[in-house]
Amino acid sequence: MVKVSLYKNRDYVSLIITIALVLCTVVVISGSKSAASDIVKKDKVIKLSFVAPEPKPQPPKPQPPKPQPPKPQPPKPQPPKPQLPKPQLPKPQPPKPQPPKPQPPKPQPPKPQPPKPQEVEAPAPTALQADPSLEAEYLRKALIKVTRNKHYPPRAESFGITGNVIVEYILNRAGAILSMTISQSGGNKMLDVAALKAVQTAHFAEWPEKVWVGKPSKKFSVKIEYQIQG
Numbered sequence: 001m002v003k004v005s006l007y008k009n010r011d012y013v014s015l016i017i018t019i020a021l022v023l024c025t026v027v028v029i030s031g032s033k034s035a036a037s038d039i040v041k042k043d044k045v046i047k048l049s050f051v052a053p054e055p056k057p058q059p060p061k062p063q064p065p066k067p068q069p070p071k072p073q074p075p076k077p078q079p080p081k082p083q084l085p086k087p088q089l090p091k092p093q094p095p096k097p098q099p100p101k102p103q104p105p106k107p108q109p110p111k112p113q114p115p116k117p118q119e120v121e122a123p124a125p126t127a128l129q130a131d132p133s134l135e136a137e138y139l140r141k142a143l144i145k146v147t148r149n150k151h152y153p154p155r156a157e158s159f160g161i162t163g164n165v166i167v168e169y170i171l172n173r174a175g176a177i178l179s180m181t182i183s184q185s186g187g188n189k190m191l192d193v194a195a196l197k198a199v200q201t202a203h204f205a206e207w208p209e210k211v212w213v214g215k216p217s218k219k220f221s222v223k224i225e226y227q228i229q230g
Contacts, residue, residue, distance in 0.1 A: 165195035
């Protein structure tokens with residue numbers, strides 16, 4: 001029984017809702033027709049009015065910051081001003097005693113000088129005079145020494161090589177050879193070497209005192225001949 005009553009109540013509610021919807025539809029349709037007839041009656045003039053929209057409120061512009069008064073700066077420490085020394089007035093000095101000026105010596109009478117002994121000049125040594133005969137004798141003996149030491153190279157002699165060699169040499173007063181050279185070649189190296197050897201082994205004597213006076217050395221020249229005797 002309870003279920004049957006619930007079903008019946010539902011039917012009533014749905015029926016009521018349907019009737020309400022129908023009535024609303026009729027009212028809307030009738031209203032729209034009356035509005036349409038009013039428009040036709042007013043000579044079909046439609047006036048439209050536009051309402052300007054209200055302006056939107058603008059956000060307030062940011063205000064610039066107010067200038068702040070400058071903060072007071074602490075005073076900078078000032079360097080101490082240099083103190084100028086006060087000028088000192090020189091104290092008066094007592095005058096220094098001046099030494100006495102030297103007096104020029106009085107001129108003395110000249111003393112008698114003893115007589116100077118006269119110098120006796122020594123006699124000048126007599127200069128040595130060169131003796132040409134002794135010089136010629138020394139040259140003759142030197143040539144003999146070189147000729148005795150002359151040696152004909154066997155190989156040059158076997159090949160029939162001949163020639164004349166002139167050797168220049170320098171002697172000091174002791175007879176020692178300072179230097180020697182070939183001023184004229186014999187045309188073959190074997191002959192030149194043999195000639196130099198003949199001068200080198202000659203053993204020259206010491207110069208006499210009156211030979212080439214005042215000269216520490218002298219140049220000599222000797223001609224050595226290499227000839228095959230037929």
